[in-house]
Amino acid sequence: MIDKDKIYLDSIERLTNDKTVRNVINKINERSNIGIIKYGTTLEQNKSDIQYWLKHLQEELFDAALYIQKLIESETSKTCENCKVQMNETCNFCSNCGKEI
Numbered sequence: 001m002i003d004k005d006k007i008y009l010d011s012i013e014r015l016t017n018d019k020t021v022r023n024v025i026n027k028i029n030e031r032s033n034i035g036i037i038k039y040g041t042t043l044e045q046n047k048s049d050i051q052y053w054l055k056h057l058q059e060e061l062f063d064a065a066l067y068i069q070k071l072i073e074s075e076t077s078k079t080c081e082n083c084k085v086q087m088n089e090t091c092n093f094c095s096n097c098g099k100e101i
């Protein structure tokens with residue numbers, strides 16, 4: 001019996017020695033398979049017009065902007081040791097109790 005997953009993984013390993021690139025290829029392939037099920041067509045077969053693709057691209061970029069903002073806010077988030085209030089501020093003093101954070 002042929003192991004299709006093994007053949008697929010072997011073919012990806014022949015393409016590149018870079019594991020990070022292989023991980024991206026695998027994720028793109030997984031998304032493609034999900035898209036085929038969701039939309040009932042491959043990208044190659046999908047003959048939608050340019051407005052359709054621009055709308056989808058814009059929606060993806062909106063999502064990306066939100067994810068970036070979420071990460072920026074989580075990176076700048078500080079918790080006051082005194083009152084345990086969490087805040088998204090670049091200031092070094094708690095806006096609740098005034099203590100240095």
Ligand SMILES: [Zn+2]
Nearest residue numbers: 080083094097
């Ligand atoms: Zn505080």
